[in-house]
Amino acid sequence: KQEVTQIPAALSVPEGENLVLNCSFTDSAIYNLQWFRQDPGKGLTSLLLIQSSQREQTSGRLNASLDKSSGRSTLYIAASQPGDSATYLCAVPAQGAQKLVFGQGTRLTINP
Amino acid sequence: DAGITQSPRHKVTETGTPVTLRCHQTENHRYMYWYRQDPGHGLRLIHYSYGVKDTDKGEVSDGYSVSRSKTEDFLLTLESATSSQTSVYFCAISEVRAGTSGSLPYNEQFFGPGTRLTVL
Numbered sequence: 001k002q003e004v005t006q007i008p009a010a011l012s013v014p015e016g017e018n019l020v021l022n023c024s025f026t027d028s029a030i031y032n033l034q035w036f037r038q039d040p041g042k043g044l045t046s047l048l049l050i051q052s053s054q055r056e057q058t059s060g061r062l063n064a065s066l067d068k069s070s071g072r073s074t075l076y077i078a079a080s081q082p083g084d085s086a087t088y089l090c091a092v093p094a095q096g097a098q099k100l101v102f103g104q105g106t107r108l109t110i111n112p
Numbered sequence: 113d114a115g116i117t118q119s120p121r122h123k124v125t126e127t128g129t130p131v132t133l134r135c136h137q138t139e140n141h142r143y144m145y146w147y148r149q150d151p152g153h154g155l156r157l158i159h160y161s162y163g164v165k166d167t168d169k170g171e172v173s174d175g176y177s178v179s180r181s182k183t184e185d186f187l188l189t190l191e192s193a194t195s196s197q198t199s200v201y202f203c204a205i206s207e208v209r210a211g212t213s214g215s216l217p218y219n220e221q222f223f224g225p226g227t228r229l230t231v232l
Contacts, residue, residue, distance in 0.1 A: 031211075031216045031217060031218050031219065032211075032215075032216075032218035032219065032220075034220060034221065036223075042225065042226070043202055043223040043226050044155075044204075044223040045223075046221070046222055046223075049218065049220045051211050051212060051213075051215035051216070051218050052211060052215045052218070053213055053214045053215040053216075054213070054215060089154075089155070091221075093218075093219055098143060098162065098206075098208065098219055099145075099160060099170070100157075100221055102154050102155040103154070104154045105154065
């Protein structure tokens with residue numbers, strides 16, 4: 001059974017710092033990995049999706065990497081801003097491509 | 113914006129009453145999902161649909177039923193609501209797409225805004 005773990009559960013950093021969020025999964029035979037952002041009281045917003053043969057994806061100040069052999073993904077946020085404060089979740093498919101298994105998320109706070 | 117709406121957005125009901133939540137999409141996506149999100153448990157899949165009248169259970173399906181009579185609508189019903197079903201409910205949609213550059217098929221999910229349900 002696929003399990004996804006995100007460490008740390010919460011992170012607080014000053015504005016302007018570069019930071020890394022971690023995601024690990026137990027079954028490396030994944031089709032893809034997806035990173036989401038969730039603001040308080042809101043739904044999930046898809047940030048990046050890394051396909052099975054890809055090593056990384058970039059969008060603006062965000063860079064997600066994938067190492068299937070070690071069961072790990074990282075989300076790198078450059079030059080953090082207070083507006084980046086949110087909960088970040090990663091998810092991988094289970095039992096084929098149709099269903100996702102989510103980590104518990106990392107709650108990120110960027111202090112001005 | 114993946115064209116997903118959920119209704120109602122907030123609902124307070126009493127134990128034992130039936131409740132139906134609606135998810136509506138405008139882009140004819142094949143797959144639709146219902147999740148619940150609770151502190152300490154994260155997001156958990158309740159039911160999902162892979163086409164009209166085609167549904168399957170997720171990991172926390174007890175006490176819930178679903179129906180999909182049209183591509184665009186996926187209904188979640190609590191036949192007799194209990195306090196343990198107080199939660200935030202999210203609908204999601206996806207398509208399985210062919211991978212690029214040697215990748216396997218992938219499934220990118222997009223989420224609706226959520227429904228906050230309180231069962232007293």
